[in-house]
Amino acid sequence: MSTLLAAPVRPADRVRSGALLLGTLLQLVAGGLGGSGAFGLSVGVVAQQNTTVVMPVPAAFSIWGLIYAALLLLAVRQVLPGQPGRPVHRATGWWLVASTVLNAGWILVFSAQAVVLAQVVIVALLVVLAVALARLTAHPAEGVADRLLLHGPVALYAGWVSVATVVGAATTGTFLGAPGAGGVATVLGALVLLVTGAIAAGVVTRTAGALPYAASVVWALGAIVVMAPPLPVVVAALVALVAVVAAAVRRVLAAPHSGRVAAAFG
Incomplete structure (x- = not known):
């Protein structure tokens, strides 16, 4: 029987659901402060002060609007009747709450130009999201x-x-004094993008939400190419992009024809 119809709600479920909704609103506020420069410097300004060969074109960061809107819909839905007690929310809810706190923290810390601490926070955010995505899978x-x-x-x-x-x-390295451009930076940037593409392609082949995951990775890699970095970085980003797209296509084609969209999203 579907867990949508068998979800008794415990007090802890309501606490978790409320925390996720509040955390989602918190990161929206933090995003507004960090993006506008109302708190410290804007995220964009800090990034431009520490430019690297793998920096995406600034317009790429508009994806945050879509991400925040999608997360807000997620948070609102999971407090509705029939949702809080579902096993999937119990398995992922607190991890998603942690992601909202970490994201808000990253924005404020980065805006305060504590770049090294910000990198620690975003690594923690990635780990938390990886766990949440694995549990969703x-x-x-x-x-x-x-x-x-x-x-x-x-x-x-x-x-x-x-x-x-x-x-x-890469931004953290530049902040600490490493060259943001030049031969060494170009080689390292290209190698890192190739590794990133290989890992992302592997994730696409086995994770829930394969198409949305692939789409955001492709968006980011494409934004690096548009920024016109040195040729080796462009080539590496394009190779990584193609690898992720190919993995997504294989994921869709491997499913039965009638369930291909479901396989790519579910």
Whole structure:
């Protein structure tokens, strides 16, 4: 029987659901402060002060609007009747709460120009999202709503943070005095992008929300190419991008024809 119909609610479920909704609103506020420069410097300004060969074009960060909107829908849905007691929310809820706190913390810390601490925080965020996505993968979606309002948002978020963590590492290196451009930076940037693409392609082949995850990774890699870095970095980003797209296509084609969309999202 579907767990959508068998979900007795405990007090702890309501606490967790409320915490996720509050955390989601908190990160929206933090995002507004960090993006506008109302708290410290804007995230964009700090990033531009520590440019690297793997920096995405600034317009790419508009994806945060989509991510925040999707996460808000997720948070609102999971407090509705019939949702808080579901096993999938019990398995992932507190991990997602942690992700909201870490994301808000990263924005404020980065805006305060504590770049090294910000990198520690975003690595923790990536780990938390990886656990949440793994737990979602263990709980197949129960219908279109789960695919669009649970698996999809978490996978989209995790994909973007996967690349943002790599970009952040390069930014941190520049902040600490490493060259942001030149021969060594170019070689390291290209190698890191190739590894990132290989890992992301592997994730796409086995995770829930494969298409949203792949889409956000491709968006990030494409934004690096558009920024026109040195040729080796462009080539590495394109190779990584193609690997992720190929993995997504294989994932869809491997499923029965009638269930291909479900397989890619659920």
